[in-house]
Amino acid sequence: MKKKLIPAALAAFLSLAAVATAADKTAPKLTFGGVDSDHDGRISLREFGAAQKPALDATAAKAKFAELDKNKDGYLSHEEFTPKRKPRTKKETASR
Numbered sequence: 001m002k003k004k005l006i007p008a009a010l011a012a013f014l015s016l017a018a019v020a021t022a023a024d025k026t027a028p029k030l031t032f033g034g035v036d037s038d039h040d041g042r043i044s045l046r047e048f049g050a051a052q053k054p055a056l057d058a059t060a061a062k063a064k065f066a067e068l069d070k071n072k073d074g075y076l077s078h079e080e081f082t083p084k085r086k087p088r089t090k091k092e093t094a095s096r
Contacts, residue, residue, distance in 0.1 A: 032078050042075040
């Protein structure tokens with residue numbers, strides 16, 4: 001019984017890994033460099049909307065863009081696009 005279970009478990013694991021890898025390749029590139037398609041150092045509403053499809057429709061993408069565009073210049077800077085991360089506590093660091 002154990003001899004049949006091990007190959008079956010291995011096959012299941014490998015198929016899950018393949019699905020996860022395929023999903024990563026189809027996921028949108030939501031890094032600053034991935035969204036900044038013309039590589040001008042800023043993200044326009046057009047670039048932002050294109051990167052958000054199909055997760056957000058045009059109206060939702062425009063609203064999110066407006067929320068992120070803190071200085072209202074019509075572009076997202078690296079600072080505006082990249083989320084601020086709160087510093088880790090000593091407890092969080094110790095658990096790693």
